[in-house]
Every structure is written in C-alpha cells, then in structure tokens.
Amino acid sequence: MNDVYVHGYDSRERARLHDQAGTLVDLLHADTSYPEGSVVLEAGCGIGAQTVTLARNSPYARILSVDISAESVADAKARVNAAGLTNVQFQQADIFALPFAPESFDHLFICFVLEHLARPDAALHVLKSLLRPGGTITVIEGDHGSTYFHPDSEEASKAVRCLVELQRAAGGNALIGRQLYPLLVEASFDAAHVAPRMVYVDSSKPELVESFTKKTFTAMIEGVRESAIEAGIVQAEVFDAGIRALYRTAEADGVFCYTFFKAVGEKARRA
Amino acid sequence: MNDVYVHGYDSRERARLHDQAGTLVDLLHADTSYPEGSVVLEAGCGIGAQTVTLARNSPYARILSVDISAESVADAKARVNAAGLTNVQFQQADIFALPFAPESFDHLFICFVLEHLARPDAALHVLKSLLRPGGTITVIEGDHGSTYFHPDSEEASKAVRCLVELQRAAGGNALIGRQLYPLLVEASFDAAHVAPRMVYVDSSKPELVESFTKKTFTAMIEGVRESAIEAGIVQAEVFDAGIRALYRTAEADGVFCYTFFKAVGEKARRA
Numbered sequence: 001m002n003d004v005y006v007h008g009y010d011s012r013e014r015a016r017l018h019d020q021a022g023t024l025v026d027l028l029h030a031d032t033s034y035p036e037g038s039v040v041l042e043a044g045c046g047i048g049a050q051t052v053t054l055a056r057n058s059p060y061a062r063i064l065s066v067d068i069s070a071e072s073v074a075d076a077k078a079r080v081n082a083a084g085l086t087n088v089q090f091q092q093a094d095i096f097a098l099p100f101a102p103e104s105f106d107h108l109f110i111c112f113v114l115e116h117l118a119r120p121d122a123a124l125h126v127l128k129s130l131l132r133p134g135g136t137i138t139v140i141e142g143d144h145g146s147t148y149f150h151p152d153s154e155e156a157s158k159a160v161r162c163l164v165e166l167q168r169a170a171g172g173n174a175l176i177g178r179q180l181y182p183l184l185v186e187a188s189f190d191a192a193h194v195a196p197r198m199v200y201v202d203s204s205k206p207e208l209v210e211s212f213t214k215k216t217f218t219a220m221i222e223g224v225r226e227s228a229i230e231a232g233i234v235q236a237e238v239f240d241a242g243i244r245a246l247y248r249t250a251e252a253d254g255v256f257c258y259t260f261f262k263a264v265g266e267k268a269r270r271a
Numbered sequence: 272m273n274d275v276y277v278h279g280y281d282s283r284e285r286a287r288l289h290d291q292a293g294t295l296v297d298l299l300h301a302d303t304s305y306p307e308g309s310v311v312l313e314a315g316c317g318i319g320a321q322t323v324t325l326a327r328n329s330p331y332a333r334i335l336s337v338d339i340s341a342e343s344v345a346d347a348k349a350r351v352n353a354a355g356l357t358n359v360q361f362q363q364a365d366i367f368a369l370p371f372a373p374e375s376f377d378h379l380f381i382c383f384v385l386e387h388l389a390r391p392d393a394a395l396h397v398l399k400s401l402l403r404p405g406g407t408i409t410v411i412e413g414d415h416g417s418t419y420f421h422p423d424s425e426e427a428s429k430a431v432r433c434l435v436e437l438q439r440a441a442g443g444n445a446l447i448g449r450q451l452y453p454l455l456v457e458a459s460f461d462a463a464h465v466a467p468r469m470v471y472v473d474s475s476k477p478e479l480v481e482s483f484t485k486k487t488f489t490a491m492i493e494g495v496r497e498s499a500i501e502a503g504i505v506q507a508e509v510f511d512a513g514i515r516a517l518y519r520t521a522e523a524d525g526v527f528c529y530t531f532f533k534a535v536g537e538k539a540r541r542a
Contacts, residue, residue, distance in 0.1 A: 145419050146528070150449045152416070178421045181473040182524035192475065196528065200467045202452040253453035257417070257467065259528070 024212070027197050028111075028140055028260060029053045036060035038106040043095050043127055044068070044113030048076025050140075054109060055085040064105075066093040095123050103132040111140040114183070118171035124187035131267045137189060139263045143177025146198075146259035147217070149249040156249075159221050159242025162228035169231065177261035189265025197260040203252045213256040218246040295483070298468045299382075299411055299531060300324045307331035309377040314366050314398055315339070315384030319347025321411075325380060326356040335376075337364040366394050374403040382411040385454070389442035395458035405540045408460060409533070414448025417469075417530035418488070420520040427520075430492050430513025433499035440502065448532035460536025468531040474523045484527040489517040 032054070034040050038061045045051045045065035055063050065080075067073050070092040077090045093099060095113070108127050114120035124137075131137065144164050149156065167174040176183075177196075184192040201208045222243055228234045234242075249256045303325070305311050309332045316322045316336035326334055336351075338344045341363040348361045364370060366384070379398050385391035395408075402408065415435050420427065438445040447454075448467075455463040472479045493514055499505050505513075520527045 143419070145423070148414075148416050148446075148449060150446075150453065152446060175419075175421075175423060178419060178526045178528060181475065181526055182421065185524070194471065194473060194475075194526075196469050196471045198467050198469050198530065200465065202465060204452070204463065204465075253456065255449045255452055255465075257449060257530070259469065 024199070024216075024260070025053050027199065028262060029057060032057060032109070032138055034058040034061035034107050038062070039104070040064070040107045040109055041098075041100070041105040041127075041130060042066070043098075043108060043110045043123075045073070045076045045090070046112070047072050048079040050109075050111045051076055051080055051088060052083045052085065055080060055088045056083070059087060061087065061107075063088045063109075064091065065089070066091045066095075066098065068092070068094050096126055098126070098130060100130050102129050105130050106132055106135050108135070108137040110137070112142070114139065115141050115167065115174060115176045116170070116172040120173070120176065120183055121186055124183060124189075128187055128189065128267060133267050134269045135267050137184070137263075137265050137267070139180055139184070139265075140260060141177045141180060142174075142258070142260050144174040146177065146257070148257050149246070150253075150255040151245070151248060153242065153245030153248070155238050155242035156245035157242070158234060159228075159239050159246065162233050162239065163221055163224050165233050166224055166227055166231065177259065180261050180263035184263055184265040187265075188268075190268050192263060192265040194261055194263040197262055199256075199258045199260070201250075201256040203254065209250045209254075209256075212258075213250045213254075214247065217256070217258060218243065218250075221246060295470070295487075295531070296324050298470065299533065300328060303328060303380070303409055305329040305332035305378055309333070310375070311335070311378045311380055312369075312371070312376040312398075312401060313337070314369075314379060314381045314394075316344070316347050316361070317383070318343050319350040321380075321382045322347055322351055322359060323354045323356065326351060326359045327354070330358060332358065332378075334359045334380075335362065336360070337362045337366075337369065339363070339365050367397055369397070369401060371401050373400050376401050377403055377406045379406070379408040381408070383413070385410060386412050386438065386445060386447045387441070387443040391444070391447065391454055392457055395454060395460075399458055399460065399538060402538045404538050406538050408455070408536050408538070410451055410455070410535075411531060411533045412448045412451060413445075413529070413531050415445040417448065417528070419528050420517070421524075421526040422516070422519060424513065424516035424519070426509050426513035427516035428513070429505060430499075430510050430517065433504050433510065434492055434495050436504050437495055437498055437502065448530065451532050451534035455534055455536040458536075459539075461539050463534060463536040465532055465534045468533055470527075470529045470531070472521075472527040474525065480521045480525075480527075483529070484521045484525075485518065488527070488529060489514065489521075492517060 040061050040063045042065040045067045051065050073090050073092045080088045108131055117123050147160050164174040181194045201213050229236050311332050311334045313336040316338045322336050344361050344363045351359045388394050418431050435445040452465045472484050500507050
C-alpha cells in the first residue's frame with residue numbers, strides 16, 4: 001500500500017463515513033442480528049461508524065471490534081460509549097495477525113474493509129480460521145462501478161473513475177462489491193448468499209438526496225480531487241465539471257443510483 | 272426512426288423477448304394487479320410477452336392491448352389465446368394516434384416501449400389524456416447503463432454500448448430506466464414512485480444464469496453484431512471479444528448485474 005489514497009483518515013472523511021452509516025443503516029444492517037450470548041468479531045471497525053448499529057441490533061451478543069489503527073479504535077470506542085452501548089470491546093490489531101485462538105468466534109462481521117486490502121482472499125482465509133464450524137460471516141462492500149445517474153455525464157463518470165484508480169493504486173479494489181460471491185466461494189464458505197442493496201435516489205426522497213447523493217457519494221469523490229490531479233489521472237477542469245455534474249443529479253429532475261452488496265456465508269460443520 | 276435497429280421484429284428476437292418475460296415475471300410484474308371490472312390499456316404490447324402475465328395477474332380486469340405492428344398484434348393474440356386467457360382484446364394502433372375517447376381507461380400499462388420512442392414525453396402526455404382522473408400509469412423499462420459484471424471487461428462494455436448507440440441512432444434511448452421519475456413528473460403525473468428491480472446473477476442461481484445472463488442479455492447484445500459493425504461503431508474482433516467476456520460472466524465465479532425500473536404515477540382527481 002502506498003499513501004496516495006487511504007480513506008477514513010482525515011476529519012472530513014470521518015464526518016462523511018459517519019453520515020453514510022447514518023443514512024444507510026436500515027438498507028445495510030436491518031437484517032443482521034446475532035443471538036444472545038454469541039461472540040462476534042467485527043474485523044476492521046474503523047471509526048465505529050457501523051459498530052454502533054451492529055451493537056444496537058444485537059444487544060445480547062458480545063462484540064469484539066478490531067482495527068489496525070489505534071486512533072480509529074479510540075474514535076470507535078468513544079462513539080460506542082457515547083451511544084450508551086456496553087456490549088462491545090475494542091482492540092487494536094491487524095487482520096492478518098489477529099491474536100485470537102482458532103474457532104473462537106461464533107460470527108464474523110466485516111464492512112467496507114475488503115475494498116482496501118490487496119489480498120481480500122487471504123484476509124477471508126485468515127478470518128475463517130477464527131470462526132467456529134457452523135458460524136457465519138457477513139461481508140458488506142460498495143461497488144463504485146455500480147454508479148449511474150441522470151442527467152448522464154462523461155465528466156462525472158471520469159471523476160468517479162478517479163477514486164477507482166486511486167484505490168487500485170493503493171492496493172485496493174473499489175469494484176469489489178460484485179465480487180463477494182466468488183470471494184466467499186473461493187474461501188470455501190458454504191451457502192454463500194449475496195443480496196445487492198441498491199440505493200435509488202430521486203427528488204421524491206429529499207433526505208436521501210442530501211445525505212447520500214450529496215454528502216456521502218459526491219463528497220467522497222470530491223475528497224480525492226487533489227490526489228487525482230497530482231497523480232495525473234484527471235485534469236482539474238474535467239474533475240470539477242464532473243463534481244458539478246454529480247451535484248446536478250441531486251436537483252429536482254435528477255436521479256442517482258449506487259449499489260452495495262451484502263454477502264453471508266457459513267463455515268461448514270464438521271462431518 | 273431509421274431501420275438500423277428495431278428490436279422485436281425477427282424470429283430469434285421474438286424468442287428472446289419471450290424468454291425474457293418468462294424469467295422476469297415475478298421481479299417485474301408480481302405487484303401489478305388491477306381490480307375487477309377495471310379497464311386497462313396496454314400501450315405497445317409487442318408480441319404479447321408481457322400481456323399474458325398482465326392478464327393472468329388481473330383476471331377480472333378488461334385489458335385492451337395495442338401495438339403499432341399488425342403482425343405483432345397477431346402474435347400477441349395467438350399467445351394470449353394459447354394461454355387460455357379471455358380478458359384481453361387487441362387492436363392495431365399507433366400510440367400517438369389512439370382511437371379512444373378521452374379518460375376512457377382506468378389504468379395504463381406500458382412496458383419496454385418508451386425506450387424505442389424519440390418523444391417518450393409526448394407519448395406520456397397523449398396517454399395521460401386517455402386516463403380517467405384518479406387512474407394510474409405503470410411504466411417498466413430497462414437501462415443498459417446499469418449493466419456491470421465480474422470479471423470486468425472493457426470489450427464487454429463496448430459491446431453493450433453498441434446497442435445503446437444503435438438504439439439512439441434509431442431514435443430511442445436504452446438508458447431510459449433511470450429517467451422514469453423525471454418523465455412522469457414532467458408529464459404531470461402525481462405521486463410518482465419509482466422502484467428499481469435489480470437482477471443480480473451469480474452461479475448459485477443457475478436458472479437465472481441461463482435464462483437472463485445468457486439467453487436474455489447476452490443474446491440481445493449478440494443480436495446487434497452485424498448492425499454495429501456495419502454502422503462502424505465497433506470492430507468485429509472487439510465485439511466478439513466482448514460477447515465472449517459476457518458469456519465468461521456466466522461461469523462459476525462470474526457475476527452479472529442489470530437493473531430494470533418500474534414507475535407508477537396517478538392522474539390527479541378533479542378538485
């Protein structure tokens with residue numbers, strides 16, 4: 001990983017991640033709830049944007065949330081405490097060197113993490129070793145290639161592609177959502193099931209226009225302006241026209257589409 | 272309209288349209304059912320691929336299905352008769368010159384038609400005049416720009432774009448799905464509501480791989496090979512590589528995504 005682009009690590013980006021989780025909660029998380037007493041590993045909790053929802057939806061599960069960044073872990077902890085949740089513990093740890101015994105978790109939860117890893121397949125193998133037989137893994141990722149809008153705009157598509165290319169240069173994959181099914185299957189999870197979670201936004205949903213089209217997606221693309229121009233991926237005028245075109249999709253006759261993917265798999269029980 | 276590309280008018284294409292309706296029935300139509308005694312206009316029934324489902328889901332409604340092509344109307348009639356349905360009447364007519372009294376229908380249904388019209392907005396205005404106040408319009412369209420897949424392939428994207436460009440050259444719009452909301456609003460329909468209907472296909476759904484990825488979508492793209500090459504839009508080798516790449520997405524580790532859009536609006540009741 002180089003440091004051209006790593007998201008989640010500046011304050012504007014933090015606010016954006018928080019906004020995103022706030023508006024997408026139901027769409028992404030409503031169907032994830034773990035039973036009383038189950039032990040759940042959240043791998044890559046970041047600043048805890050998803051942890052609050054995870055903990056709230058499974059009040060009687062014990063959640064252990066880890067992240068490679070000690071600073072993010074501190075933020076996540078503060079956020080979870082502020083929400084009055086007491087069923088989460090935190091630990092700084094690298095997904096590829098987790099200090100846990102094999103098969104020590106009932107369930108795994110991993111959201112917006114694989115997209116940043118050069119070897120998501122290897123991460124899934126490591127995580128699987130920590131899961132008890134019969135346990136489940138839940139993976140949620142976006143896919144920036146799922147973005148389209150009205151009015152259509154070549155410049156907007158180019159601006160979106162900047163993020164895809166920067167993330168690729170950083171060793172990640174912004175198109176990973178569509179790949180969750182083969183990734184789970186290759187990691188030998190059973191009963192892999194993927195459900196797309198499409199965000200469709202038109203002006204009959206003004207809150208979603210504001211929170212998703214503008215404050216989540218377009219803000220995320222805007223956030224790579226300098227990196228993209230410095231990396232020579234795009235000309236400033238094209239990028240800026242693209243951002244204007246993305247905001248244009250938030251007007252009364254505009255439409256914006258983006259799709260997240262949620263995958264669930266099981267670790268086979270012993271025969 | 273020129274005749275570079277007009278779909279629905281050769282026998283292979285007819286079989287494809289029929290296959291398509293067979294596999295997408297629930298996704299697209301399950302939530303459309305008209306009450307007993309209501310009079311429904313299906314504008315642009317083509318070869319009746321949707322008419323059978325429409326009539327079956329609303330057994331006590333009276334459906335009038337029209338199409339500009341007398342040959343298609345004959346096909347549609349035969350298909351509906353073969354299905355044993357008796358609640359449909361047929362008539363050859365042009366959407367822009369329909370021989371019906373104003374406000375003579377309770378509901379309007381229009382599926383995979385607006386994409387072929389140079390003036391979908393004008394068509395909606397004409398249709399609205401035939402609808403009684405308080406009646407509804409239901410519009411279903413695809414959007415070829417919603418297509419993405421794994422493994423990703425530039426050639427496959429170029430092959431898909433051939434169809435988009437040919438349809439544009441023929442006066443249509445293969446990206447119309449995302450525009451249904453503004454189209455209904457501009458035509459002054461009330462309470463416009465659009466719901467995307469995403470088709471997500473991975474190898475856990477072998478029937479959908481076969482019926483949608485291969486026999487519906489890829490077959491449709493294959494169908495424009497000669498037109499696209501003749502029109503100079505694409506080189507034969509690129510197109511053929513694109514088709515191979517689309518079939519590649521139907522293999523065990525492949526994924527294919529496409530989104531239809533379904534819109535419903537109401538004609539305002541008199542104050």
